[in-house]
Amino acid sequence: MMTTVANEHVPVIDPAPVVIRAEGLCKTYRMGDVDVRALRDASLEIRKGEMVAVMGPSGSGKSTLMNIMGCLDQPTSGEYWLDGTATSQLTDDELATIRNKRIGFVFQQFNLLARTTAVEQVELPLLYAGASQRRKRAMEALARVQLTDRWHHRPTELSGGQQQRVAIARALVNDPAIILADEPTGALDTRTSEDVMAIFQELNREGITVIFVTHELDIAEHTRRSVRLSDGRIVRDEPVPVERQRIARRVHEAPVVAT
Amino acid sequence: MNFFVTVRMALRALGANKLRAALTMLGVIIGVAAVIALMSIGRGIQASIQGQIQSLGSNLLFISPGAQTAGNVRSQAGTSPSLTYEDALAIIDTGRVPQALAVAPETGGFAQIVSGGKNVNVRVTGITPDYEQVRNFHAIDGDFITRDHIETRALVAVIGATTRTNLFGDGEAVGQVIRVNQQGVAANLRVVGVLEPKGSGFGGNQDDVVLVPLTTQFTRLSRNRTSRGGFTVSSVNVQLMDETAETANAAVQSIGDLLRERHRAAQDDFTIRSQQDLLNTATQITGAITLFLGAVAGISLLVGGIGIMNIMLVSVTERTREIGIRKAIGAKRRDIMVQFLIESIVVSVVGGGIGIAIGGGGASMLDGISFGPGPKLMTIVGLDAILLAFGVSAAIGLFFGVYPAIRAARLNPIEALRYE
Numbered sequence: 001m002m003t004t005v006a007n008e009h010v011p012v013i014d015p016a017p018v019v020i021r022a023e024g025l026c027k028t029y030r031m032g033d034v035d036v037r038a039l040r041d042a043s044l045e046i047r048k049g050e051m052v053a054v055m056g057p058s059g060s061g062k063s064t065l066m067n068i069m070g071c072l073d074q075p076t077s078g079e080y081w082l083d084g085t086a087t088s089q090l091t092d093d094e095l096a097t098i099r100n101k102r103i104g105f106v107f108q109q110f111n112l113l114a115r116t117t118a119v120e121q122v123e124l125p126l127l128y129a130g131a132s133q134r135r136k137r138a139m140e141a142l143a144r145v146q147l148t149d150r151w152h153h154r155p156t157e158l159s160g161g162q163q164q165r166v167a168i169a170r171a172l173v174n175d176p177a178i179i180l181a182d183e184p185t186g187a188l189d190t191r192t193s194e195d196v197m198a199i200f201q202e203l204n205r206e207g208i209t210v211i212f213v214t215h216e217l218d219i220a221e222h223t224r225r226s227v228r229l230s231d232g233r234i235v236r237d238e239p240v241p242v243e244r245q246r247i248a249r250r251v252h253e254a255p256v257v258a259t
Numbered sequence: 260m261n262f263f264v265t266v267r268m269a270l271r272a273l274g275a276n277k278l279r280a281a282l283t284m285l286g287v288i289i290g291v292a293a294v295i296a297l298m299s300i301g302r303g304i305q306a307s308i309q310g311q312i313q314s315l316g317s318n319l320l321f322i323s324p325g326a327q328t329a330g331n332v333r334s335q336a337g338t339s340p341s342l343t344y345e346d347a348l349a350i351i352d353t354g355r356v357p358q359a360l361a362v363a364p365e366t367g368g369f370a371q372i373v374s375g376g377k378n379v380n381v382r383v384t385g386i387t388p389d390y391e392q393v394r395n396f397h398a399i400d401g402d403f404i405t406r407d408h409i410e411t412r413a414l415v416a417v418i419g420a421t422t423r424t425n426l427f428g429d430g431e432a433v434g435q436v437i438r439v440n441q442q443g444v445a446a447n448l449r450v451v452g453v454l455e456p457k458g459s460g461f462g463g464n465q466d467d468v469v470l471v472p473l474t475t476q477f478t479r480l481s482r483n484r485t486s487r488g489g490f491t492v493s494s495v496n497v498q499l500m501d502e503t504a505e506t507a508n509a510a511v512q513s514i515g516d517l518l519r520e521r522h523r524a525a526q527d528d529f530t531i532r533s534q535q536d537l538l539n540t541a542t543q544i545t546g547a548i549t550l551f552l553g554a555v556a557g558i559s560l561l562v563g564g565i566g567i568m569n570i571m572l573v574s575v576t577e578r579t580r581e582i583g584i585r586k587a588i589g590a591k592r593r594d595i596m597v598q599f600l601i602e603s604i605v606v607s608v609v610g611g612g613i614g615i616a617i618g619g620g621g622a623s624m625l626d627g628i629s630f631g632p633g634p635k636l637m638t639i640v641g642l643d644a645i646l647l648a649f650g651v652s653a654a655i656g657l658f659f660g661v662y663p664a665i666r667a668a669r670l671n672p673i674e675a676l677r678y679e
């Protein structure tokens with residue numbers, strides 16, 4: 001008789017390789033005469049295919065950690081390995097290539113380009129990658145976030161949820177191994193948040209490692225692991241109990257129009 | 260990154276602030292238009308002077324007093340009284356220059372002419388009858404200066420068409436008496452002929468002249484003689500039998516030998532130039548003028564370039580966030596740099612194109628306009644000037660765009676994203 005026991009005290013042997021490894025990360029900002037220690041000795045390991053929520057009060061260093069993991073920023077001390085490569089050894093251009101090909105970053109404020117249509121936003125990472133068939137691949141990415149019918153809309157013509165979905169399409173268009181999202185639902189209402197979480201869960205199911213920051217417990221419950229930061233330190237790193245794990249359902253504001 | 264996509268991106272970025280883009284372009288437009296217009300005018304002057312020299316006929320040699328120094332430039336042109344009427348006569352009379360058909364010595368200066376109530380200032384030139392044939396300048400009314408006039412030092416004059424109109428209006432000119440006052444030496448001359456109109460030249464209006472017998476000019480209107488006692492002339496035109504270079508070279512050689520023998524000077528105290536020499540000198544001078552005009556206009560182009568740099572720096576600052584976003588999704592330094600460079604090049608090249616159209620159009624409109632009785636303005640819009648202006652404006656966009664583009668490319672992605 002086979003029973004699956006979800007027991008947090010029994011270590012689960014996960015054969016998946018480690019994609020993210022942080023060792024003693026510190027980040028100190030100098031503000032005049034005061035040192036702001038945004039990260040203090042943070043260490044973390046995340047394996048391929050995991051879905052992790054990063055939580056913690058405002059100012060606890062969540063964004064700082066995400067930016068370092070996303071190769072947007074470098075730690076003051078400590079080392080960060082991505083796919084086994086120590087990122088402190090990489091040049092600016094090599095980091096740019098990692099951001100372009102290995103990582104998809106989603107921001108709370110969407111960070112779309114002004115006056116640029118959805119499909120062109122999604123094409124941009126392909127452009128910087130020098131990829132071909134950009135229009136076709138961008139349309140496919142838009143289809144994955146159910147925005148095919150809005151491909152020619154500019155940010156000002158899209159709702160917040162739609163803008164965030166464009167940003168997600170942009171993040172996943174280059175088939176990244178990791179998607180990092182810093183409070184992706186922070187500017188969205190509950191219903192739209194649910195929609196965005198459904199997309200993340202779907203991407204995770206396809207094998208993409210998803211890490212996102214959230215304040216809200218019920219959003220965090222869409223993952224299987226939550227990491228809590230406080231005052232720049234990782235104070236808790238635990239699985240989300242199975243009975244609390246949630247599956248998001250897609251709710252679309254507009255039906256997909258087949259053309 | 261794809262070039263055309265980048266250009267489209269640049270056009271969109273510029274389109275987002277059309278007024279600013281237009282104002283930025285204005286500097287380049289004005290600069291390029293000025294370069295094109297002024298260079299066209301310079302070219303026009305060049306062509307018109309060349310045309311004048313060529314119209315003299317290529318079978319002419321010009322002898323003038325004074326030695327020639329390096330670079331085709333004579334020191335103190337025509338000031339040393341070393342060339343005489345007798346020198347001119349010797350060229351034909353001695354038979355030493357078989358290539359010479361005729362000589363036309365001349366000398367003169369500006370003089371005051373009074374007739375009736377009219378008072379004009381005109382160039383009075385003493386000439387011989389051969390001047391008519393050598394310079395191809397005929398009388399249409401009355402007669403030209405004759406050999407008789409020369410021998411008798413007759414008090415007669417042939418006047419240009421413009422001079423005639425200025426002095427006598429529509430009235431009869433031949434037979435009238437004009438008083439010529441040349442630096443205090445005055446004489447009353449009878450008009451015996453009126454010259455055919457020739458139009459304006461680089462030396463002024465060729466029709467506003469008074470021609471008098473050379474001997475009259477020497478004895479009645481001036482008193483300059485050489486130390487050797489001869490009559491000094493300011494130039495001698497020599498007509499050769501044909502237009503070949505061999506003839507010209509042989510004639511230059513024989514005339515040089517003859518004059519050296521006659522003058523017995525340690526150094527050559529005369530200069531013989533062919534039409535080609537004149538053309539070369541004129542081309543040098545007008546080329547320098549064209550270059551100077553272009554350089555002056557180039558300064559405004561430089562100012563336009565600085566305007567581009569200024570706006571690009573503002574644009575980089577304003578678009579810090581956009582740069583952050585692009586870097587976050589994988590743009591390399593080079594990508595950002597190229598984007599901003601193309602933007603500034605697009606501004607300058609589009610501005611350059613408009614400037615070329617305006618400058619070229621303006622120059623064409625100025626073509627043929629005359630300012631008073633002087634020569635007509637002639638403008639030539641050269642393809643080389645257009646290509647040059649285009650190249651220079653692209654280079655300006657590149658040059659003045661580099662610094663802002665480097666600033667943009669160096670931005671730290673996270674700081675750029677945080678920028679408000």
Ligand SMILES: Nc1ncnc2c1ncn2[C@@H]1O[C@H](COP(=O)(O)OP(=O)(O)O)[C@@H](O)[C@H]1O
Binds near residue numbers: 030031038062063065
């Ligand atoms: N560029 C910066 N300069 C100075 N202080 C900063 C900077 N970025 C973040 N901080 C500080 O570091 C701390 C952690 O910030 P952050 O990582 O953004 O926290 P969170 O995302 O958890 O709210 C905060 O105290 C913040 O004020």
Ligand SMILES: [Mg+2]
Binds near residue numbers: 063064
């Ligand atoms: Mg944050």
